[in-house]
Amino acid sequence: MNEAVPRRPALGIGPDGTYTRTGQVFAFVLGLLTTFVFLPLVVVAALLYTNAENRFATNDVQGGRRLVIWSWLSITVLPLLVAGAIAVVVAAIRAATG
Numbered sequence: 001m002n003e004a005v006p007r008r009p010a011l012g013i014g015p016d017g018t019y020t021r022t023g024q025v026f027a028f029v030l031g032l033l034t035t036f037v038f039l040p041l042v043v044v045a046a047l048l049y050t051n052a053e054n055r056f057a058t059n060d061v062q063g064g065r066r067l068v069i070w071s072w073l074s075i076t077v078l079p080l081l082v083a084g085a086i087a088v089v090v091a092a093i094r095a096a097t098g
Contacts, residue, residue, distance in 0.1 A: 010069050017056060017064075027072075034075040038082065045074040 012023020019027065035042050052067035 010065050011072065013065075013068065017061065027075075030075045034079055038075075038079045041074045041078055041082075045071040048074065 012020055012026055014020045014023075031042065031045070034045070048067045048071035052064045052071065055061075055064035055067060
């Protein structure tokens, strides 16, 4: 096992730095959902994850973990924030127009 891998890696990442089976399933399902609903965030997630793979290949584990976390956020939390913001704006417009 690589000593550089932290004891608590990112969600869905095993102790050896690879995806767990559950992580693969969540990444696939959430990625598919995001693909259809929030296409620009999928591009961001793909770019972040690609850069993370490059960081892992050069033994920059902390940088790779950080990019993996941001790629997960861009296909999980950020779409929810965007959808919530849109819902608030629509509700405000409806309330203002009667």
